[in-house]
Structure formats: C-alpha cells, structure tokens
Amino acid sequence: MFRLARPLCSSVIRRMSTAEFKQAPHKLLVIPGPIEVSDEVLYANAHPSMSHVSPDFIPIFGDCLRMTRTVVDTTDGQPFLIAGSGTLGWDQVAANLIEPGENALVLHSGYFGDSFTDCLETYGAKVDQIKAEIGAAVGQDAVEAALKQKKYKLLTFTHVDTSTAVLSDAKAIAATVRRVSPETLVVLDGVCSVASEEIHMDAWDIDVILTASQKGLGTPPGLSVLVASKRAMQVFESRKSRPASYYASWKNWLPIMRAYESNQAAYFATPPVNLIYAYHASLTSITKSPSISLAERYALHREVSQRVKAAAKELGIKQLPLRDSEAANGMTALYYPDGLAAGDILPRLVKKGVVVAGGLHKSIKDQYFRIGHMGITAVEKERQDVDKVVQSLKETLEEARAEKK
Structure with missing residues (x-):
C-alpha cells in the first residue's frame, strides 16, 4: 500500500x-x-502501463541486462530476465543444459537440494546427491570423491539454502570442479544469495548463476534472473536434442535478450514491464550508488x-x-x-x-x-x-x- x-x-x-x-x-x-x-x-513499479516494444522501455530492459552482469561480477555472461519465480531458473538449467540420461550431481544443504534434484529428474537427468548433515555444507573432499567416480554434465549447489541458512563456499566448490572435472558445469542457485553474499562469477569460474527478484535484489516477486557463462552457452548450442521446455528454452529467449541489449525490440512472450522498471530502480541503487559500493x-x-x-x-x-x-x-x-x-x-x-x-x-x-x-x-x-x-x-x-x- x-x-x-x-x-x-x-x-x-x-x-x-x-x-x-x-x-x-x-x-x-x-x-x-x-x-x-x-x-x-x-514508485517504479507503479509506472503507467507501457508497451514492451516502446522506445522508452527498450533501453530500460537493456540496462537491466547490463547491470545484472555487474551484480554477479561477469563481463561476458549472458543474462536472461524472464517472468517467473526463482524456480524457473531450475527449469532453464534442466531444459537447456542437460539431456535425458546425462548425469548431474547435486550438493544438498537443505530443502532446495531435493527440489532441484526433482526438477532435474523431471527432465530425464540421472541425479546423484551428496547430502550434508542438517546445518552443514557439503565438504570439498566429498565433492572431489564423487567427481572422480563418475563423469557429470553439471554440478549444482544452493549458495544459501533458505531452509537452513547454510552458506556453501562457492569459490572452493568451483575450484574443486575445475581441478578434478574441468568440463563439468558449475551451477550456483543464488536465489537467497545474489546481492547479499559476495559473488564473483568470472573470477570463480562459475557457469550458471540463477536467482529471483524478491530477495537480495530488492524487487517485488515475479522475475526469474539467470546468467550463463560462455562455456554454458557453448554446451547449450552443441546439444543434440531440442530443449525440453518451450517457455524456458534459450532458443526462444536468447534472441530477445540480445535484441534488447542492442536497443532493439523483439518478441517471444510479454516481459513483466512494470516489474522490469522496478528491477531497474533497484539495480541502479545496488550497482551505481555514489555512497555504497x-x-x-x-x-x-x-x-x-x-x-x-x-x-x-x-x-x-x-x-x-x-x-x-x-x-x-x-x-x-x-x-x-x-x-x-x-x-x-x-x-x-x-x-x-x-x-x-x-x-x-x-x-x-x-x-x-x-x-x-x-x-x-x-x-x-x-x-x-x-x-x-x-x-x-x-x-x-x-x-x-x-x-x-
């Protein structure tokens, strides 16, 4: 109100x-x-209703894509801003980066490890979990041992599991994967960490960071936010089968993101225009504040x-x-x-x-x-x-x- x-x-x-x-x-x-x-x-969310292809809206969307990169500290990651909850990020990962029968490893530090597992299995992945005791994160020795036993297409972990408040060591996890299984994609579920926990996507060599608007990013719910590395995009582009989702398919969304960042309009599905204005206001405060870096x-x-x-x-x-x-x-x-x-x-x-x-x-x-x-x-x-x-x-x-x- x-x-x-x-x-x-x-x-x-x-x-x-x-x-x-x-x-x-x-x-x-x-x-x-x-x-x-x-x-x-x-105030930004109360913007008058506007066309998603309006010349006034296009640069706002483009700025949001660029500022999203800044928040996760990447220079060339590909952002995807799509109407949906943080859960849509799981669908994007499962639908675009893994094909039926391929192996995925989930590091479990709470409720959301089970949920991500369920999502991956829904798309046909063969999923193994490493479960930490309640209140703990998965240790690096366990990660290394699992990676040596089997080839995994991707590894996922919840940076902060909202159910337990457990913080996993993103930098250490990525370093272990690169040392033991360099081709395995590292997927960080940052729904409860982006903009509140330190993250350096490029420096830590993370392939996917997924999050949502309603937590550290300080915007009302309704926007799924994901950034994919060049390595992840190459894996997507070389997949043998079509993405297993229509709405979550990067085949459909990538041209849209590229168009808006190039200051051009494009259409696949209507973006949440008012929410993008709100997200823009919050990102401006987070990334361009003259008083707080x-x-x-x-x-x-x-x-x-x-x-x-x-x-x-x-x-x-x-x-x-x-x-x-x-x-x-x-x-x-x-x-x-x-x-x-x-x-x-x-x-x-x-x-x-x-x-x-x-x-x-x-x-x-x-x-x-x-x-x-x-x-x-x-x-x-x-x-x-x-x-x-x-x-x-x-x-x-x-x-x-x-x-x-």
Missing part, C-alpha cells in the same frame, strides 16, 4: 516526485524473501548478520548452521529456546509489527524459525530495521518465558 498526497492516476505519477510516493505504515517484513523494498522501487554492500550484510546472531546468542538462542563460516549473511535460522515453540514466538513478534518465517526443512520444520536481513534492511541503517528486530525478539522471549513460569 502507498500513502499518496493526492489520488493516483497515470498523469499524477508522471508529475509526482519519489519523495511524495511513500509506503503506508505496515508490519516489518523480515522473512528470507520477499523482503522490504524501497519507496523508489515501488558492492563491496561495501556485502560488508554491511556481514555486519548486520553478526549483530543478529550475536543478539540471539546473548538471548540463549542457538542458530541452525553448525559453523559460523557456513552461516549466511542475508538471513539467520534459529532454534526455538527450550520450552518454547512457534506459537510462543511468532504471533508475539507479529503483534510487535515484525514478521519472520517459520521452519521449512521437513526434518526439523517445527523446531526453528528464520529471520531475513538483506537488501535495504541491511544497507539502510537509518531505517533501524535491525534495531526493531533485535528489541522485539528480546521482548518476545521475556514475555514467553514469563508466561511459562
């Missing part, structure tokens, strides 16, 4: 300054996505993460990741304190205006909850989002424990 100085219509939006376009008071959304978004992003942005996420985790520890709450080095910087997963459960914690936080998420990992779903602290919640200290989260959590525990006595 918005608080507007006067009734909303297209002519007003054209004249209205961003300063006049304010969100109405609402509960603080600190789940691990969707996240809070800025007034500027929502990407490196500083990552540092702010680490700082906020440490603060939330330290506050939880002081309150006697144990985090789900087993090692601090494998704990995400954009979110925190916490076990409920002894004697307390979801009903003691989550409703009280909501009453204090703070919305967190319950558990997701099926084995321990009722034992923990999750706090998201990425995007403007982490970067814009003047919002005092983290202050509110920490104070609300402290008050909630005091009240819940007092009631149990």
